[in-house]
Amino acid sequence: MVSEPSDHPDHHDRSGPLAGPLAAAGVSASARDQDESSRPAPASARVSAKLVVAGGLGVGKTTLIGAVSEIPPVSTDTWLTAASASVDPLDVGTGKTRTTVGMDFGRRTLPGGIQLMLFGTPGQARFRFLWDDLCRGALGALVLLDVRNLASSFDAIGFCEDAGLPYVAAVNLFDTAPHHPLTEVREAAQLPEGVPLIEVDARQRPSVVQALAATVEHTLTTLTTPAPTTALANSTATRSTAAGTYPGDRT
Amino acid sequence: MVMLSSDPLVRLYVLLDLPTGSSSTELAIHSLVSGRYEPITVAGLRLAPLADAVYRAACPGPVAVAEVAVAAGTTVAVARVVLADLIGRRLVRLRPAPPQFDRRLLEEVLDGLRAL
Numbered sequence: 001m002v003s004e005p006s007d008h009p010d011h012h013d014r015s016g017p018l019a020g021p022l023a024a025a026g027v028s029a030s031a032r033d034q035d036e037s038s039r040p041a042p043a044s045a046r047v048s049a050k051l052v053v054a055g056g057l058g059v060g061k062t063t064l065i066g067a068v069s070e071i072p073p074v075s076t077d078t079w080l081t082a083a084s085a086s087v088d089p090l091d092v093g094t095g096k097t098r099t100t101v102g103m104d105f106g107r108r109t110l111p112g113g114i115q116l117m118l119f120g121t122p123g124q125a126r127f128r129f130l131w132d133d134l135c136r137g138a139l140g141a142l143v144l145l146d147v148r149n150l151a152s153s154f155d156a157i158g159f160c161e162d163a164g165l166p167y168v169a170a171v172n173l174f175d176t177a178p179h180h181p182l183t184e185v186r187e188a189a190q191l192p193e194g195v196p197l198i199e200v201d202a203r204q205r206p207s208v209v210q211a212l213a214a215t216v217e218h219t220l221t222t223l224t225t226p227a228p229t230t231a232l233a234n235s236t237a238t239r240s241t242a243a244g245t246y247p248g249d250r251t
Numbered sequence: 252m253v254m255l256s257s258d259p260l261v262r263l264y265v266l267l268d269l270p271t272g273s274s275s276t277e278l279a280i281h282s283l284v285s286g287r288y289e290p291i292t293v294a295g296l297r298l299a300p301l302a303d304a305v306y307r308a309a310c311p312g313p314v315a316v317a318e319v320a321v322a323a324g325t326t327v328a329v330a331r332v333v334l335a336d337l338i339g340r341r342l343v344r345l346r347p348a349p350p351q352f353d354r355r356l357l358e359e360v361l362d363g364l365r366a367l
Contacts, residue, residue: 046283046313046346047283047346047348047349047356048281048282048283048313048315048346048348049281049356049360050279050280050281068367071318074317074318074321105280105317105318107315107318108367110359110360110363110364110366110367111362111363111366111367112359112362112363112366114356114359114360114363115281115283115313115315116360116363116364117280117281117315117317119280119281119317133279133280134280136279136351137279137281137348137351138351139351139352139356139357139360209364209367212364213361213364213365216357216360216361216364217361219352219357220354220357220358220361223352223354223357
């Protein structure tokens with residue numbers, strides 16, 4: 001009998017009779033213990049890890065989280081009341097009918113037991129003060145780009161740079177968006193050299209999992225090879241006026 | 252609903268009628284918490300309705316603070332304050348979080364993602 005991932009078996013708890021209601025699930029927990037007895041208990045058992053999914057409004061953050069989450073992506077307001085949602089200007093023309101107040105999050109229990117939490121950054125600039133909270137303790141960020149509106153993700157890029165949070169940029173492959181070679185996107189977005197740029201289909205789980213793995217891998221790489229000095233990095237303040245336009249579109 | 256102004260945390264403590272001694276600062280939104288007792292055991296404690304909802308949401312833990320907030324039907328900010336109080340009363344236990352860029356954790360997350 002193997003427990004479902006969402007059961008969060010309590011089998012590494014050593015605190016005795018106060019182990020909590022899941023102590024009753026002892027059968028499946030010990031089954032797991034046996035399965036894992038051949039290797040040392042992971043440090044990660046009953047540990048959560050957090051990745052941030054960032055990018056402009058309507059760039060596909062909620063879709064991406066929903067593609068891997070084992071719970072429906074939950075939107076929670078954090079500080080403000082739901083009533084304030086009505087003052088958000090909805091982007092006209094993008095067909096977006098729903099906007100995120102506060103943040104979205106999802107969860108995926110990984111083989112090995114880590115609860116990987118995915119948090120989408122709030123789309124609205126006035127929620128930016130929440131980002132510190134979102135990024136605190138995060139393993140890294142995946143910044144989604146919409147090739148039709150690169151500038152909408154510049155805030156997210158600038159924030160990661162300023163916060164020193166390792167991030168990977170990912171072009172979300174919308175069906176309706178024109179295709180640009182990644183070299184052009186990199187130039188147009190003025191991505192710093194060390195930042196990986198990949199493509200992702202936010203609707204497809206394997207693609208999303210790959211993008212998340214690339215994000216974690218990049219953080220591991222930055223631990224080994226210290227990132228170039230942040231002074232060289234493009235923050236929103238230093239981005240040139242050409243940012244957001246493709247090389248071929250410039251006159 | 253509550254409108255928050257200059258000092259939201261203090262206002263939350265006052266509005267929730269909680270002692271201000273508990274600190275919610277170490278509670279990240281992804282921090283894991285667990286209830287320490289079966290709900291039935293603390294029935295006699297008569298927790299306030301909100302605290303009770305937060306407590307019950309934490310009981311099947313380990314569960315992330317953000318999920319507790321959603322399950323309890325409140326905001327992360329409020330859940331955090333209530334959880335800090337419950338932790339202070341030793342009704343809820345906080346899982347110690349690993350350091351942010353812990354290589355072993357990163358490697359295990361990467362292995363886990365690749366095994367999905």
